[in-house]
Amino acid sequence: MRRDRHPILMLLPARRAILAMALALFLAPGLALADPIGPVTKLPLPRFASLKTDRVNLREGPSKDHATKWVYQRAGLPVEITAEFEIWRKVRDSEGVEGWVLHSLLSGRRTALVTPNKKGENSKIYVRPSASDELAATLQAGVIVNIRNCDGSWCLVDGDGFKGYVEQVKLWGVYPDERIE
Structure with missing residues (x-):
């Protein structure tokens, strides 16, 4: 493949500029970015919450169409919210297991x-x-x-x-x- 035909180089000039800025930000040493906030709740990410009920399905993706990876059976269990998508929250437990949970099954009550x-x-x-x-x-x-x-x-x-x-x-x-x- 010729150098000038490489897919990255064939991007429109505006997209190349955006890609270059993103790479510069990513690669800039010591650059401090603001803590991210959730696009749905506008709350900080990551943050801790707890399970509201004794039965909470942890899914592979943010919809009921995704398979259940795990079923938590312990109300009050702390989880760390790491992402948001519509009514779904991506969580991680104390063992590092990650998946998606319906927001209505989470509580803002802080437990540990x-x-x-x-x-x-x-x-x-x-x-x-x-x-x-x-x-x-x-x-x-x-x-x-x-x-x-x-x-x-x-x-x-x-x-x-x-x-x-x-x-x-x-x-x-x-x-x-x-x-x-």
Whole structure:
């Protein structure tokens, strides 16, 4: 194929210019772009949410015509929303499984999993945000907690029969240094 007949080079001049700008932005070192927002909700992407019901189908694509990859059976399970398309949200769970969920099956209620990838490890919940404070509870890995607030280091959490502070780094469902009021 001759060089001047390459498909990229045959693009209209305006499209070549757009492609060149996109490549320049992509390849520019240290370029800081604004955090993306969802085209439907205008909320930040990614962001955390939780499952509203005990039965949520995770689909391969954003429609009921796509196959179900997984069925979640745990209301309150935190998921990370990474994309939006009409009434569908692309989510990722704590194990990295991704797929599409109907928006009506998600809740804005913030929850988290305690040390989800450390089976057999217990996490300490303290009365106040200090590892030297009195213990409020000890939770097994994988327990879902409700997040009341986070200061970037500690989160006030509660659940069935407990309330207290846990180190933020031990939770999947909040970002490092994220503050929640």
